[in-house]
Amino acid sequence: xxxxxxxxxxxxxxxxxxxxxxxxxxxxxxxxxxxxxxxxxxxxxxxxxxxxxxxxxxxxxxxxxxxxxxxxxxxxxxxxxxxxxxxxxxxxxxxxxxxxxxxxxxxxxxxxxxxxxxxxxxxxxxxxxxxxxxxxxxxxxxxxxxxxxxxxxxxxxxxxxxxxxxxxxxxxxxxxxxxxxxxxxxxxxxxxxxxxxxxxxxxxxxxxxxxxxxxxxxxxxxxxxxxxxxxxxxxxxxxxxxxxxxxxxxxxxxxxxxxxxxxxxxxxxxxxxxxxxxxxxxxxxxxxxxxxxxxxxxxxxxxxxxxxxxxxxxxxxxxxxxxxxxxxxxxxxxxxxxxxxxxxxxxxxx
Ligand SMILES: *Cc1c(COP(=O)(O)O)cnc(C)c1O
Numbered sequence: 001x002x003x004x005x006x007x008x009x010x011x012x013x014x015x016x017x018x019x020x021x022x023x024x025x026x027x028x029x030x031x032x033x034x035x036x037x038x039x040x041x042x043x044x045x046x047x048x049x050x051x052x053x054x055x056x057x058x059x060x061x062x063x064x065x066x067x068x069x070x071x072x073x074x075x076x077x078x079x080x081x082x083x084x085x086x087x088x089x090x091x092x093x094x095x096x097x098x099x100x101x102x103x104x105x106x107x108x109x110x111x112x113x114x115x116x117x118x119x120x121x122x123x124x125x126x127x128x129x130x131x132x133x134x135x136x137x138x139x140x141x142x143x144x145x146x147x148x149x150x151x152x153x154x155x156x157x158x159x160x161x162x163x164x165x166x167x168x169x170x171x172x173x174x175x176x177x178x179x180x181x182x183x184x185x186x187x188x189x190x191x192x193x194x195x196x197x198x199x200x201x202x203x204x205x206x207x208x209x210x211x212x213x214x215x216x217x218x219x220x221x222x223x224x225x226x227x228x229x230x231x232x233x234x235x236x237x238x239x240x241x242x243x244x245x246x247x248x249x250x251x252x253x254x255x256x257x258x259x260x261x262x263x264x265x266x267x268x269x270x271x272x273x274x275x276x277x278x279x280x281x282x283x284x285x286x287x288x289x290x291x292x293x294x295x296x297x298x299x300x301x302x303x304x305x306x307x308x309x310x311x312x313x314x315x316x317x318x319x320x321x322x323x324x325x326x327x328x329x330x331x332x333x334x335x336x337x338x339x340x341x342x343x344x345x346x347x348x349x350x
Contacts, residue, residue, distance in 0.1 A: 005197050006224045009143060009172060014088050019231040022052050050240035053230070057243045060250055061218065065203075067190055070223040073230060076237050078179060078204045078217030082106055084229045085200065085219075086114040089143040089173055098137045099146040100129070102153060102318045104177060107146045122318055127151065127282065129158040131166045144173040150180040153313050153324040155284035157184045164192065167199050173225075175200045182208030182258055183265075184285035190220045197222035207287060208258050211249055214242050261287050265327045271337045277344045279321065288326045296321045299343060306339040 007015060023037035040047045058069045065072070075081045090097065092115035099107045101120035111118045119137045124130045134145060145166065150157040167174035178201055181188040190201050201220040206212040216238065219229060269289055273281045277299065280292040293299045296314040300323060303310055310326070313319035327333060 006222060006228075009089050009198070010228060011088065011091050014228065014232060017231060020235050022049070022235050024049060024052060046240055048240070050236055050238065050243060052235045052237075054238055054243060057238070057247060060247055064250065065190060065218075065220065067193075067220050068223075071193060071220055071226055073219040073221065073226045073233075074238055075217045075219065075229075075233065077206065077215040078177065078202045078219075079106055079110070080233065080237060081200075081202055081217050081219040081229065082175075082177075083110045083113070084232055085144060085173065085175060086110050086116055088228050088232055090114060090116045092116065095141045095143045096139070097144040097146060098134055098142055100134070100148065100151070102151075102313070102316050103146070103148045104152045104179075123151075123154065127154040127156050127318075129162045129166070131162055131169075134166060135169055138170060138172070142170075142172055144175055145170055146175045146177070148177040148179070150178075150184050150285035152179065152286065153288070153290055153311065153316070153319060153322070155282055155286045155288060155290050155324075157181075157186050157285040160186060160189065163189060164196075167192075167196060171198075173198050173200060175202060177202040179204045179207055180286035182254075183262060183287045186285065193221050197224065200225060205246065209250070209254055210257065211246060214246055214249075216242065216246055260330075261327050264330055264333050265289065267330075268325070268327060268333050268337065272340070275340060275344055277340070277347060288324050290319065290322050290324050292321045293323065294321070296323050298347075299323060299340070302343045302346075303336070303339055306335070306342075308336055308339055310336075 027036060037049055039049065054074045058072050058074060061072055062069045073081060096117035096119055097111060098119045098121060101122050108118050121130055121134045121137055147158065147163060149163060163176060176189050178188045181203065188201065189199065193199050193201060203218045203220065205214065205216040265284060269281050269284065272278050272291055277294055278291055279294060282290040296312060300310065300312045311324040313322045313324050325336065
């Protein structure tokens with residue numbers, strides 16, 4: 001029954017796809033004389049193709065996340081998982097998805113590349129999740145809803161009950177991008193995938209896990225969804241070098257770093273909220289904070305002048321007047337606050 005619930009949403013060409021079968025798929029074994037993949041036999045550490053199923057890495061991730069291996073897809077960044085969702089479920093030029101706005105820019109780009117219409121629904125007051133408006137934009141060709149919680153660039157996490165109400169009322173795929181969940185006080189939704197085959201939770205090693213340069217994104221989902229994603233991905237989408245380094249870095253605890261970032265977030269938000277040039281500091285469940293200024297462009301330019309680069313969201317609908325500021329090291333945050341204090345002094349002297 002669950003299988004049908006997903007397969008009815010899959011594009012016909014994907015449902016009937018015979019996936020590429022690698023040499024390592026046809027013979028699996030650790031030891032042997034491998035003359036099957038046209039590799040160079042002289043060992044240098046990387047002369048063999050990597051495991052297309054990433055079994056060791058997934059076993060490690062499974063222990064960390066408390067999610068079985070068969071429910072984990074590992075991609076070349078979350079961006080790969082986002083693209084695969086379009087390619088698996090959305091018929092170009094016919095299907096559509098609904099996404100919240102403002103939110104992460106990749107959903108729109110991946111949709112455009114796949115020739116899929118995106119119906120954007122603006123967040124409500126204080127960036128609340130407009131569940132009924134989102135449902136109202138769906139139709140028979142809506143295959144997926146994209147949510148991001150905690151949301152980029154607004155910083156807030158949506159109430160779990162609201163996300164689940166939406167996921168349960170919608171009969172397509174609900175994607176919840178949890179790139180920032182490790183910085184949130186609320187629980188993520190990964191445990192809900194076992195009750196909800198159409199729920200896909202995206203996570204990443206790029207933020208809290210400090211591996212943005214290695215490009216590892218995860219989709220946590222029903223095993224059939226993971227099977228489909230694995231079938232459509234490039235067979236060797238994660239390199240041997242990446243997997244080795246990631247496995248080592250996963251052994252280094254990042255809990256203390258995350259705790260420090262959260263402490264610094266409170267310090268930065270408190271200092272910002274006292275500044276006269278700041279109109280509003282939005283609540284944050286992420287490692288950044290969205291701040292509304294009287295004159296965001298002027299603040300942005302001032303910070304650039306001091307060699308501090310933040311993200312200018314002034315021209316994003318719903319974020320007018322806002323800069324998105326990543327929480328850095330204490331020294332970096334102090335430098336930011338000092339520069340802003342100088343800007344404030346300067347602007348009130350005019
Ligand atoms: C940073 C970020 C990601 C991470 O993408 P990767 O491709 O895994 O680096 C995903 N989603 C959102 C909303 C982000 O802000």
